[in-house]
Amino acid sequence: MRVLRLAKESAVKARTQALNQLKAVLMSIDPDLRELLTGLSNPALVATCAALDVDDRGEAVFTMRLLARRVQHLSDEVKELTRRTNRAVRACRPQMLDLVGVGPDSAAVLLIAAGDNPDRLSDEASFAALCGVSPVEQSSGKTQRRRLNRGGNRQANAALYRVVMTRIRWDERTQKYLERRTAEGMSKREIIRCLKRYVAREL
Template identity: 60%
Template sequence: MLTPVTDADQAEVVVGVDTHKDCHVAVAISMLGVVLGTGSFPASAAGYEELLRWARTTGQVKRVGVEGTGSYGAGLTRALRAAGVEVLEVNRPNRALRRRRGKTDAVDAEAAARAVLSGEAAVVPKNGDGPVEAIRVLKIAKDSANKARVQAVNQLRSVLVNASSRVREPLEHLSLPQLIVRCSAGNSTGLGPAETAVVHTIGRLARRVQYLDAEIKDALKQMTSLIQQMAPDLLQVQGIGPDSAAALLIVAGDNPERLRGEASFAALCGTSPVEASSGKTRRRRLSRGGNRQANAALFRAVLSRLRWDPTTQKYLQRRTAEGLSKREIIRCLKRYLARTVFKILRASLPLPNTT
């Protein structure tokens, strides 16, 4: 039930939205925490406009908390930003609170609004409409094709294991590229039914691998072109290639001004130290949160630098002499590399120049 609000009483309100595939449920609350109304709106462009009009009948809408800004709420987030409304990303409700109050869409939307009102929700979501979003989508396609390629190669090899000697032995000592070429042009003349089926099967799998190779190459070419346009210096860092650079750019997003500083970027990469002290013990550990793909990219880069970079090798020797384990040294190097990457991104992208 919507509480009527006159023009003279137009005070600021906070709106929380629980997003779904087909509809979004919104709850508006006053600055004192009073629920002013609840509404359900279709997840479409017309529904976004209807939601905003409804919210403005309850008061001045300046902040909206949205669940799932990177999935079902992405379209709503863009629509609200285009209307000049500040959008904040809201995590799912607290589990203890959910057990006490139950779960409905209205309850989740109200929890989102109260998270914004209390200041608990302060994360600015990514825009999702720029070149970084294009890189993210291309990387999804490339990673999927790479996974399918590995599966096809494994299936090809497993079929050859049980094949007859007339089919298997001529292919045993070939390298993988040679094996793919030979199998793709297989000849089943003079073979029995089972052997013919094997030749046709490995031919299909080999041609599938060739198709996926072309798809991976094309996606990688497009990704590299976008990265070179946005942050070419990132590809000059030893140990960072197109895949790793894409993962690090995806963390920053198309609106990197939401990052408060290099410590914030390190936290998003899961390389920031976290207090783990207890009693008489005083120590720190690395955060286990953050974007795990970006964390893996930094880890791969550090391993590459440990093998090929003389400066990093000297650092390893010095820190080992100080009593640190190799695992702890790698953690320090990941933190250092995250700081280096942030400086490059700040020079390439419109990041805030904060201390």
Template identity: 55%
Template sequence: MYVMAKDSAVCAKRQAVNQLKAILVTAGPELRDELRSLSRRRLELACLQLAEGDDAVDPVARATRFTVRVLAERVEHLGAQARVLEQRMAEVIATHFPRLLEAIGVGPHSAAVLLTVLGDNRERMRGEASFAALCGVSPVEYSSGSRQHRRLNRGGHRQANAALHRIVLARLRWDPRTQAYYERRVAEGKTRREIIRSLKRYVAREIYRLIDASRSTPGDLRAVRRMS
């Protein structure tokens, strides 16, 4: 439930941001020049402070200022909602699976998505290989003769796959062990896509083992699945 609510808040926020920027593209030169050089966060704060002006102001300019301010308020409100929902996810996961959030690159949202997928498919889980296949990160062979190749697995749960992808990107940026592995595979002639595909498989194995080690009762995973 928390994941669903947060995803809808983030989607609505993105839509409001795009609408705000689209309005500014066609706004009058005075307003456009006032706001064009600002970063996104400073732009939102500036839009929150916009005044409509009195009745003597051009009605189109007045409507533009009012609409931009309303959209900025919507963006602010939806961002606050998303933060509250992520905090709720973190509290639930920390209660039932504390070791999961200690893993490098694993945030509350990614953890909640993976736990939900695992909890929804308990009867299919025979081990970490089954979890990897469910997430679409198990290798798919397409070798020919002496050439050994594996391609991207386009099956599996795409949200879980995206969660693993986010974890890998975070580790490539912050984790020295992952960075060393990346450099070693590059030296072997592997492409970035191939390396990320391998890393996602390793992360799936690690996540499954952390979940399996953390859960103390069969009800833990079901409880987290319902709430997240």
């Protein structure tokens, strides 16, 4: 699972770089062709440039087609790596993918974090601490409050954040919780901290 994530992160980074290079080269081509391509969505731009006829159209157009086909190839790699990650997670902990907002990438990150630290996982609270979502007291005088934990595994913390943001967008129960806590005077940052802690407990 770890090597799949490593390969996917590399492919995503290379795809982003190739797409940025494609857009940079776009600025140097014939104005008529540039006007035709400007404003296209990324998928449409890549598909159109990959199908360009490069005969006698200069090095810039040839380079654009080359970069577009590189983006397509890397996108295929990302899809295949996602499928394999999904399969690996289902073979290990299939029930994780049944939870709202938990996709194969987030599940893989959390499983890797847990697998790297089995000696630290005595209960669900220790998993929350490992992920950096255990509450930290920051009280002063009569003011009782907690803040985000800046420690823990940052990739696991980011995975929990993605799960929470997905739930805020799509999960009605989470949306109602957000509304209720906001009405009680909690900031969105504090609410997200509570939700990450809840997701850690659920996982």
